Amino acid sequence: MFVGQIPRSMDETDLKKMFEEFGEVFQINVLRDKVTGQSKGCCFVTFYARKSALEAQNAMHNIKTLPGMHHPIQMKPADTENRNERKLFIGMLSKRYSEQDVRVMFSAHGTIEECTVLRDASGQSKGCAFVTYSSRQCAINAIKKMHHSQTMEGCSSPLVVKFADTQKEKDAKRFQQVTQNLWNVASANNLAALGPQYLACEATGKITSFTQKHTNNVKTECVDKT
DSSP states (O other): OEEESOOTTOOHHHHHHHHGGGSOEEEEEEEEOTTTOOEEEEEEEEESSHHHHHHHHHHHTTTOOOTTOSSOOEEEOOHHHHTTOOEEEEESOOTTOOHHHHHHHHGGGSOEEEEEEEEOTTSOEEEEEEEEESSHHHHHHHHHHHTTSOOOTTOSSOOEEEEOOOHHHHHHHHHHHHHHHHHHHHHHTTOGGGOHHHHHHHHHSOEEEEEEEOSSSOEEEEEEOO
């Protein structure tokens, strides 16, 4: 579920406590500013059971207003639900496991259409895989039963089973990481005063000139050298 109209002061832990009233929560992701890391006042919440998500929506959407907010909570199905997502990412997987091993491991939860173990240039497993089921419900069942269910040989953390990121989500995460790294570098080199406009330009292309006029109309110019 996408959730809007939440206080910027609430983090994942606070929100999880609030939503657990309706059922077990699998994951919460607060949307944050790419540069500052500040909450944007909205998040994505994923329940293990669809029933829990619907109960939360019925109880909170346009009904409950959180402290400090002027409008009630907004809840609606996230894009992944509308796409009927069926593809899972499997992390913290034993590097000894082949595609066939992964299929056997996850076949109890439904029909598997595709299974791919990610490998490096030498053909060695990277310890992660993608599994695509025939239906979204099968994928949900696998998440509920398998996520953090065991720690596999050679792994430092429990098995990770979650919906795979879409290309749009991958691009957003990559951009956020780039801008965060640039912010850290800028701070270390006393460039932070140039502000988010500088970092946004640097994230999308190499800057050869940057001008910012501090008048009533702020002017920012970037030149991308290709």
